Amino acid sequence: MASSIHDLARHLNISIGTVSRALNGRADVNADTRQRVLDAAAKLNYSPNQSGRSLRRGATHSIAFMLQPHPGDQQYGEPFFIPFLTGLQAKLAESGLDLIVVMGAPGDYQQERLRRVVETRRADAVVLAWTRREDERIDYLTRVGFPFATLGRSRSGGKSYPSLDLDFEKAGAEAVDRLVARGHRRIAAIRPSLSLNFGYLFLAGYRKALGRHGIEVDPGLIAEGFINEAGGYEVTPQVMRSKDPPTAIIFNNDAMALGGCKALAEMGVKPGHDIAVIVIVDTPLCSYFSPALTAFRPPLEPMGRRLAEMLLASIPAFAGAEGARIIREVWPLELIARDSD
Amino acid sequence: MASSIHDLARHLNISIGTVSRALNGRADVNADTRQRVLDAAAKLNYSPNQSGRSLRRGATHSIAFMLQPHPGDQQYGEPFFIPFLTGLQAKLAESGLDLIVVMGAPGDYQQERLRRVVETRRADAVVLAWTRREDERIDYLTRVGFPFATLGRSRSGGKSYPSLDLDFEKAGAEAVDRLVARGHRRIAAIRPSLSLNFGYLFLAGYRKALGRHGIEVDPGLIAEGFINEAGGYEVTPQVMRSKDPPTAIIFNNDAMALGGCKALAEMGVKPGHDIAVIVIVDTPLCSYFSPALTAFRPPLEPMGRRLAEMLLASIPAFAGAEGARIIREVWPLELIARDSD
DNA sequence: CGTTTTTCCGTAAACGTTTACGAGAACACA
DNA sequence: TGTGTTCTCGTAAACGTTTACGGAAAAACG
Numbered sequence: 001m002a003s004s005i006h007d008l009a010r011h012l013n014i015s016i017g018t019v020s021r022a023l024n025g026r027a028d029v030n031a032d033t034r035q036r037v038l039d040a041a042a043k044l045n046y047s048p049n050q051s052g053r054s055l056r057r058g059a060t061h062s063i064a065f066m067l068q069p070h071p072g073d074q075q076y077g078e079p080f081f082i083p084f085l086t087g088l089q090a091k092l093a094e095s096g097l098d099l100i101v102v103m104g105a106p107g108d109y110q111q112e113r114l115r116r117v118v119e120t121r122r123a124d125a126v127v128l129a130w131t132r133r134e135d136e137r138i139d140y141l142t143r144v145g146f147p148f149a150t151l152g153r154s155r156s157g158g159k160s161y162p163s164l165d166l167d168f169e170k171a172g173a174e175a176v177d178r179l180v181a182r183g184h185r186r187i188a189a190i191r192p193s194l195s196l197n198f199g200y201l202f203l204a205g206y207r208k209a210l211g212r213h214g215i216e217v218d219p220g221l222i223a224e225g226f227i228n229e230a231g232g233y234e235v236t237p238q239v240m241r242s243k244d245p246p247t248a249i250i251f252n253n254d255a256m257a258l259g260g261c262k263a264l265a266e267m268g269v270k271p272g273h274d275i276a277v278i279v280i281v282d283t284p285l286c287s288y289f290s291p292a293l294t295a296f297r298p299p300l301e302p303m304g305r306r307l308a309e310m311l312l313a314s315i316p317a318f319a320g321a322e323g324a325r326i327i328r329e330v331w332p333l334e335l336i337a338r339d340s341d
Numbered sequence: 342m343a344s345s346i347h348d349l350a351r352h353l354n355i356s357i358g359t360v361s362r363a364l365n366g367r368a369d370v371n372a373d374t375r376q377r378v379l380d381a382a383a384k385l386n387y388s389p390n391q392s393g394r395s396l397r398r399g400a401t402h403s404i405a406f407m408l409q410p411h412p413g414d415q416q417y418g419e420p421f422f423i424p425f426l427t428g429l430q431a432k433l434a435e436s437g438l439d440l441i442v443v444m445g446a447p448g449d450y451q452q453e454r455l456r457r458v459v460e461t462r463r464a465d466a467v468v469l470a471w472t473r474r475e476d477e478r479i480d481y482l483t484r485v486g487f488p489f490a491t492l493g494r495s496r497s498g499g500k501s502y503p504s505l506d507l508d509f510e511k512a513g514a515e516a517v518d519r520l521v522a523r524g525h526r527r528i529a530a531i532r533p534s535l536s537l538n539f540g541y542l543f544l545a546g547y548r549k550a551l552g553r554h555g556i557e558v559d560p561g562l563i564a565e566g567f568i569n570e571a572g573g574y575e576v577t578p579q580v581m582r583s584k585d586p587p588t589a590i591i592f593n594n595d596a597m598a599l600g601g602c603k604a605l606a607e608m609g610v611k612p613g614h615d616i617a618v619i620v621i622v623d624t625p626l627c628s629y630f631s632p633a634l635t636a637f638r639p640p641l642e643p644m645g646r647r648l649a650e651m652l653l654a655s656i657p658a659f660a661g662a663e664g665a666r667i668i669r670e671v672w673p674l675e676l677i678a679r680d681s682d
Numbered sequence: 683c684g685t686t687t688t689t690c691c692g693t694a695a696a697c698g699t700t701t702a703c704g705a706g707a708a709c710a711c712a
Numbered sequence: 713t714g715t716g717t718t719c720t721c722g723t724a725a726a727c728g729t730t731t732a733c734g735g736a737a738a739a740a741c742g
Binding site for chain 2: 002045047048049050051052054055060067069079082083085086088089090093098099100101102103105106116119120121122228229230233255258259261262265284285287288289290292
């Protein structure tokens with residue numbers, strides 16, 4: 001099973017150097033010999049040992065995505081990533097790169113696992129998600145000079161690394177606009193910790209839009225919970241018990257909305273009927289919920305592909321002739337109107 | 342950043358051999374020297390290059406989990422895995438092993454990616470999920486003699502590899518028993534393709550229990566759909582439009598149930614009121630749905646830990662003194678009674 | 683035919699580890 | 713003092729690649 005380049009060379013009676021050159025498509029090898037090598041490689045089922053190759057080349061030809069069970073939760077956060085990873089992997093594969101997903105241990109917010117990946121040189125670059133406003137991972141990676149890209153931004157938004165984010169601020173504002181246009185003025189916002197940057201951005205858009213409409217921000221209508229079903233469930237009653245309860249709620253993600261709607265149901269409040277509900281980040285859940293939830297849909301698969309491009313473009317070793325460059329993009333979210341608002 | 346064992350050796354004025362032995366805890370190195378090496382390693386922030394180590398040792402010290410966007414769907418299937426992977430990773434980490442998750446390209450059912458992992462020796466073993474009744478991946482891995490374990494069984498259920506599965510057959514039967522005890526006799530089953538082994542097992546249990554209760558199996562009450570929301574949504578109306586419609590439905594998983602309930606709602610049928618609903622595999626979705634869905638909950642995180650143990654026990658290089666052995670286990674599913682039945 | 687260029691290939695070093703082997707020093711023992 | 717044992721360490725080979733270098737043969741050119 002473990003056929004090495006030596007086996008190939010012995011089998012063909014030529015030197016390993018020639019075999020390697022033939023396999024790697026170098027110019028200085030006769031067309032005949034190349035073909036013989038290729039045939040033999042197919043016959044012997046040869047494929048290069050990754051460790052040997054990485055060691056020699058000083059590159060692993062793989063990119064790591066850091067996947068983290070979110071603090072305070074083990075279940076949520078990942079269905080979101082699957083289409084994204086599909087796009088990421090597809091684009092990386094076009095450049096002959098492997099995508100590996102590294103599971104973080106719960107709790108340490110990836111510092112330990114990230115260090116491990118970097119220090120043992122398991123990947124040539126990493127992709128981060130769940131970016132925080134102050135993100136120690138970003139600091140670490142820039143400090144040690146390890147290539148990376150982020151899905152999401154951090155506060156500094158430094159120009160030193162590529163990032164692709166969604167325009168949560170605009171989505172927050174648009175949600176408010178839409179609700180105000182439908183006559184709502186008591187609009188609640190259920191969001192995760194502001195340390196998560198998308199929560200921060202959402203709230204900024206929410207505030208700005210309310211201001212634009214001359215509506216005063218009522219702190220009693222803003223609540224923070226864990227970014228999962230339990231969080232939404234726990235926190236929604238708080239805003240509903242406000243002296244002057246909301247007639248509409250904007251949830252920062254689908255899981256919180258699900259929990260929130262559960263709480264509403266228990267209070268006898270029906271979304272789309274007694275109260276308007278809008279969700280910022282759409283998943284299939286939203287469309288199959290009853291009532292179907294109006295939500296902002298991110299184009300996850302294209303985002304994955306794009307971030308792969310941006311990452312590769314930022315790394316000299318992978319960037320083509322035009323040289324490395326840092327790209328930062330913010331994509332709009334598209335509202336899918338359904339039955340809940 | 343790239344401090345190697347040579348840097349350490351030069352810095353301490355000793356040979357690289359000694360450094361390596363000190364780092365690896367070998368006996369033939371003086372206690373003083375060992376300490377000096379350890380200190381220097383910490384100071385220089387040394388950690389061994391993974392490629393070099395793998396090359397020399399002939400082992401990567403990492404285990405690959407094959408993650409696959411399910412055919413016909415990009416969004417579903419993965420929240421299920423997160424707690425499982427958390428357990429898997431935790432246990433592997435105790436043995437100094439890394440868990441990497443390898444994304445399959447959509448469509449090829451992992452064959453191509455799996456071959457790549459195996460042939461380039463990227464991992465020492467792999468873990469498979471979504472086992473099919475006839476599983477080409479299992480055939481391939483056994484044929485080439487690559488170590489692996491499965492979450493789920495295949496038809497053959499060969500004794501050659503460790504596997505951990507849930508007792509879907511018993512759960513299917515228990516669901517029927519429960520519904521019959523509550524007076525139902527027209528019980529529908531919504532399931533995925535029988536090529537997926539858990540779908541097959543579920544149906545077997547369903548049939549067996551019906552037989553035990555002297556209820557004839559009505560093919561019109563059994564429907565097959567894609568294992569996602571869309572599948573449940575599409576297929577549920579079929580059984581409802583049966584001449585003699587069901588008074589209860591058992592869904593084979595949460596996503597199908599979600600889609601099915603959507604379809605029911607559109608038909609004006611209310612789960613837990615007009616019809617009983619039971620879900621075989623529980624996720625947080627089920628408890629936050631309205632009404633909360635009665636479901637069978639798998640202990641995912643312990644399953645991950647256990648499968649890691651079983652995998653390691655099956656590999657001579659990792660098994661302790663007692664030698665390698667193949668363990669196969671089937672765990673019960675626990676019913677969580679909620680409001681839908 | 684002599685010279686230069688091109689084509690093709692073998693040699694060997696290097697990447698960063700681990701480890702078998704052997705040797706010097708220290709020590710124990712008679 | 714001589715012999716044997718135990719500690720400790722250095723040397724060097726090996727893992728499977730890639731690639732710089734050089735050289736032999738073939739081709740091109742005058």
